[in-house]
Amino acid sequence: MKRVLITGANSYVGTNVEKWLMKEPENFYVENLDMRDPNWKNFDFSKFDVVFHVAGIAHVSTKKSMKDLYFKVNRDLTIETAIKAKESGVKQFIFMSSMIVYNSKETRITKDTKPNPDNFYGLSKLQAEEGILPLQSETFNVVVLRPPMIYGPGSKGNFPKLIKLAKKTPIFPNISNKRSMLYIDNLSESIKTIIKKSHSGTFYPQNQEYSCTTEIVRLLSITFNRRIFFTRVTNLLIRALRSHVSTINKLFSDSYYDHELSRDILKCSTITLNDSISLLNNHE
Structure with missing residues (x-):
């Protein structure tokens, strides 16, 4: 039995992943946590094996007034949540990043393509990745998802x-x-596999x-x-x-x-x- 906490209530991805996992109640127990409530910091993470972090600002905006909010939510909140998960004894942290960490002018993305976002959303996601990946250890697996x-x-x-x-x-x-x-069900199946196999690293589901x-x-x-x-x-x-x-x-x-980037997870789609x-x- 894997006990999963989804941090980010009522999100499209989080809601669908929860429904997908709960098709196997013998294998998964799922709760979700509203990260807009400041009391989330007092929530007990220690009873969970996995934290799936989906809280974030999803829609791209080029307005300079939005810049601070993007970094506060997409970067700072992610890093803070990951640190709390590790300190609480959670075994795996899964972060929903995005393909947008690459430049919009990139047409074919390979293992050699370097992230180079051209907007606040992409940069905030990339800096969140850079903040949580060093937390990887023998007892704490960090997963970054970069879906299209x-x-x-x-x-x-x-x-x-x-x-x-x-x-x-x-x-x-x-x-x-x-x-x-x-497709959302292909993503959900990919996440289920990542949880079951206790993976770590960066994944490119498609x-x-x-x-x-x-x-x-x-x-x-x-x-x-x-x-x-x-x-x-x-x-x-x-x-x-x-x-x-x-x-x-x-x-x-x-x-x-x-497709070579997705070979470890492509069969889930x-x-x-x-x-x-x-x-x-x-x-x-």
């Missing part, structure tokens, strides 16, 4: 916007790109197959029984604008992890892109 875009029923961010677009647009660009993505934005919209059109016309007419314009317009860059650029789109439709 996470999607699933009820998810927030760019993927729901793409779903809304697929439900409305009669036309969409037919352009090839390659992106790493991660779906087994790369995604193409046009292919995703095509699958969505089939799922929602909509006819969308795909055209290459706008491809030259899109390629010209990718490096200048962030929305177009997110939709149509390449951004993926080399058993749900295919096609199946995940179908599962999304069941929750619409």
Whole structure:
């Protein structure tokens, strides 16, 4: 029996991971802790084997007024929580970092690609990693997760916007790109495996197959029984604008992890892109 504390109540990832683990009540006991309540510092961590830290500011902002808050929550709170976990005798600390610790201009990320974030969110996550990794010891395993875009029923961010677009647009660009993505159940299974095997180190969970934005919209059109016309007419314009317009860059650029980075955890991602789109439709 692994006793797991999820630090960060009501988060999308935390809630889904808790539900996933509780499918095996004989193997996992799960509680969550609201880190917005300052009394969390008095909470007894010692009865847990694992702390899964998901508390943080998730949405990227370039406003300078947000800078201090990003570092206070994403970096300082993470390090403080990890230190408390170690001092309490917790055996494993899992931190939800992000692919955004790499520069947004990186298209293919390999083992040789160095983190180089270009916003406060990415930098705060990277500095949190740097603050907790030295805590690794024979009795305290530190895990850093750097997932790409996470999607699933009820998810927030760019993927729901793409779903809304697929439900409305009669036309969409037919352009090839390659992106790493991660269905929420694949992430949850990866975390379950990391906990069961008491892993340490940095992990890059992703779906087994790369995604193409046009292919995703095509699958969505089939799922929602909509006819969308795909055209290459706008491809030259899109390629010209990718490096200048962030929305177009997110939709149509390449951004993926080399599969070699994920080889230790890739087999946990058993749900295919096609199946995940179908599962999304069941929750619409």
